[in-house]
Amino acid sequence: MAFFSLLRRVYLTIYNWVVFFGWAQVLFLALSTLKESGHQHVYRAVERPLQLAQTAAVLEIFHGLVGLVRSPITATLPQIGSRLYVTWGILWSFPEVQTHVLVSSLVISWSITEIIRYSFFGVKELLGFAPAWLLWLRYSTFMLLYPTGITSEVGLIYVALPYIKESAKYCLRMPNKWNFSFDYFYAALLVLAFYVPGSPHMYQYMLGQRKRALSKSKRE
Amino acid sequence: MKVTVVTRSGREVIKGGLELDESATVVDLQEAIHRRTKKYYPARQRLTLPLQPGSKERPVVLNYKKSVKDYCDGNSGNLTVVFKDLGPQVSYRILFFWEYLGPLLIYPIFYFFPVYQYFGYKGERLIHPVQTYALYYWCFHYFKRIMETFFVHRFSHATSPLSNVFRNCAYYWTFGSYIAYYVNHPLYTPVSDLQMKIGFGFGLVCQVANFYCHILLRNLRSPDGNGGYQIPHGFLFNIVTCANYTTEIYQWVGFNIATQTVAGYVFLVVAAAIMTNWALAKHRRLRKLFDGKEGRPKYPRRWVILPPFL
Numbered sequence: 081m082a083f084f085s086l087l088r089r090v091y092l093t094i095y096n097w098v099v100f101f102g103w104a105q106v107l108f109l110a111l112s113t114l115k116e117s118g119h120q121h122v123y124r125a126v127e128r129p130l131q132l133a134q135t136a137a138v139l140e141i142f143h144g145l146v147g148l149v150r151s152p153i154t155a156t157l158p159q160i161g162s163r164l165y166v167t168w169g170i171l172w173s174f175p176e177v178q179t180h181v182l183v184s185s186l187v188i189s190w191s192i193t194e195i196i197r198y199s200f201f202g203v204k205e206l207l208g209f210a211p212a213w214l215l216w217l218r219y220s221t222f223m224l225l226y227p228t229g230i231t232s233e234v235g236l237i238y239v240a241l242p243y244i245k246e247s248a249k250y251c252l253r254m255p256n257k258w259n260f261s262f263d264y265f266y267a268a269l270l271v272l273a274f275y276v277p278g279s280p281h282m283y284q285y286m287l288g289q290r291k292r293a294l295s296k297s298k299r300e
Numbered sequence: 301m302k303v304t305v306v307t308r309s310g311r312e313v314i315k316g317g318l319e320l321d322e323s324a325t326v327v328d329l330q331e332a333i334h335r336r337t338k339k340y341y342p343a344r345q346r347l348t349l350p351l352q353p354g355s356k357e358r359p360v361v362l363n364y365k366k367s368v369k370d371y372c373d374g375n376s377g378n379l380t381v382v383f384k385d386l387g388p389q390v391s392y393r394i395l396f397f398w399e400y401l402g403p404l405l406i407y408p409i410f411y412f413f414p415v416y417q418y419f420g421y422k423g424e425r426l427i428h429p430v431q432t433y434a435l436y437y438w439c440f441h442y443f444k445r446i447m448e449t450f451f452v453h454r455f456s457h458a459t460s461p462l463s464n465v466f467r468n469c470a471y472y473w474t475f476g477s478y479i480a481y482y483v484n485h486p487l488y489t490p491v492s493d494l495q496m497k498i499g500f501g502f503g504l505v506c507q508v509a510n511f512y513c514h515i516l517l518r519n520l521r522s523p524d525g526n527g528g529y530q531i532p533h534g535f536l537f538n539i540v541t542c543a544n545y546t547t548e549i550y551q552w553v554g555f556n557i558a559t560q561t562v563a564g565y566v567f568l569v570v571a572a573a574i575m576t577n578w579a580l581a582k583h584r585r586l587r588k589l590f591d592g593k594e595g596r597p598k599y600p601r602r603w604v605i606l607p608p609f610l
Contacts, residue, residue, distance in 0.1 A: 255489045260561065
């Protein structure tokens, strides 16, 4: 039994630091490309590490389901869902938006958040605890980065709308024997609608988490 | 006797408490609270006995039929009750009426009116027989539900929170529109005649069986609104606890076999999941209540909701 507990810790330590490294790469490439070439080239530079680091997060759903970590999947699922949607469903699928300036604000917001989050978990799994300053960063930076990140996500989806409509990509039309149709454009509008209640909900959730985490550390 | 009414955090809801007759019932207590607090009508009040701090048990809810004295343990003529506001309430009859009215009215709109031109489909619409039968089947189903709501069902709780009106109506009305859109679509592809007949035939049999299940459930409860629990028996209840849900699910299976839309099947899966959740809770509750001890009957081995799966 103790063997499995150790195995779990080793696995999670490796997982968190590997993904941390991926996001660190994204941030580094984003900033250096911004400095040298300009915002239009940021996507090209970060595409691979961004896709790898973001898609790896799917494992976290699995971690939550089998009880490897404590996070409830009701909180992680919408977060991962929106990230994967923007990464693959918008940016990768519609190259016309890849040169937009919002891509820069997006990847910078995401990468800073994730660097802090993964190093926090990485240190915790490795050492058994996390230093107070890292705890503070994990539960405070979201107050700025959630609004910037969400604005970038919503903005990019909105910018992509005309291209989605025109290309009719990922659309299934009738007639067919299952009497089913799917319109990616209307689905995108629905996603935008979900951001309206979804964003304050996630923000409130993090505020609650912050209160619990920071008061708990004060009492210890 | 004196009754002190406090919130779960210990604050006094009624300053100085209430003076009640020795023979007062819980109903009298609720009405007295309502008179003093104006906005907390009885259906909104949840009254429980105080729990020992740290107790893991569920608090005892005051039964509106009993005397208040029944809850005063020992000899002191005083009682403390814990009050919780359940929020604005709406009767189950009204809740069900509004949630079922949506599908009953919205579906025919897609059948009778030229709505598809607003989705970009101009021109004539050819209506297949199956689409007409589906309209009758669907409307009959929701009409039956409304009739049962007013004339058949006996509810264990009189009311439900008001917020459920919005939640439930959103569920029924959205799915109703979603399915109606596809079944009545100008580019709808019907299944074979035989498949349609099998689907609707099977579905109708299940609807009749479902109605009979509701009659049986009604007769389990006495008319004075006792709302207690008995072991369901008779007809399909002898082999499955929630035969009413079983027949309802199979009835939708029939509809979907006949109409074959992804939208219909999605609705079937979601509805079945919701009903399965309810069935598991009911089955568990009945097994706990009828444990075979102290002269109580033991709950027989039965399927929960969907033989042969669960």
